[in-house]
Amino acid sequence: MPDYAGAKAAIRSRLETNWTTTRITYQNETPADPWPPVDGSGVLQPWANLEIVGSGSRIVGQGTPGNHVWRYDGIIYVHVFTPVGAGIELGDQYAVAIGEIFRAAKFYDATPGFGVRTLAPSIDDADSGDDDGNWSRTTMHCDFTYWHRG
Template identity: 55%
Template sequence: MADFAGAKAAIRQRLVDLWTATPIAFQNEKPEGEWPPVDADGFASDAWVLLEVEATRSAMRGAGSPGQQIWVDEGFIYVHVFVPTGSGDQMASQHATAIGELFRGAVFYRETPGCYVRTWAPRIDGGGSGDDNGNWFRITMSVPFEYWHLG
């Protein structure tokens, strides 16, 4: 049975399946190997991305008997692209744009009839500091999503 946790897992799997240019980090999980990527002197060395999924609202869209009511959970998918400070913003912008295209206008997670995730147009922010130590610069791709389901 489809649920919001499954929708989040489908968002994650879409990124894992379609993005191979950099390592991917996930909330509250320790990535494999040295993290974040640093050189022998402890300075930032390679680009990487962090996925976050945030729910913002849930509402009934269609009346019906219990189990046949249409519900829509809305939220945002954020993929933060981190590059070493001093390396410019071009690579981070290119990665954020490419990741945004993976989610632009997509429909997926259709395992249960009447249930799916729909994404809209991505947005790339202007970037900023990626950590408190000054080692990382960050640009974030955000895309709104809706998870439609029966309940």
């Protein structure tokens, strides 16, 4: 049966399936080597980090026990990291492209009464002040709702 953990896994899967341009890292997981990502000459390469943040759930419909409508809200963040000094254009380009993967999307809905729905993505401005000095971060964020009948 679908659940919130499955909805988060579906968000991750959607990104992995549709984004192959850079490496992706995940919350509470050690990135694969080589880390940080470099090309054959040792030059730092862009990468993205997926962060999913829930903001609670609530019942939104009436029904018999086991047939209530629950709404779980959250935000999908994909932080794009580009090497400092490379300019902001590449980070913006990647963040916009990742945002299109989630724009007004409907997925994880094979079972009636369940599903993830996303809204419009937003892109923030690049920031290189909160890291080790090697990376500039541009973030795509997109609100989502996981609908659950139970």
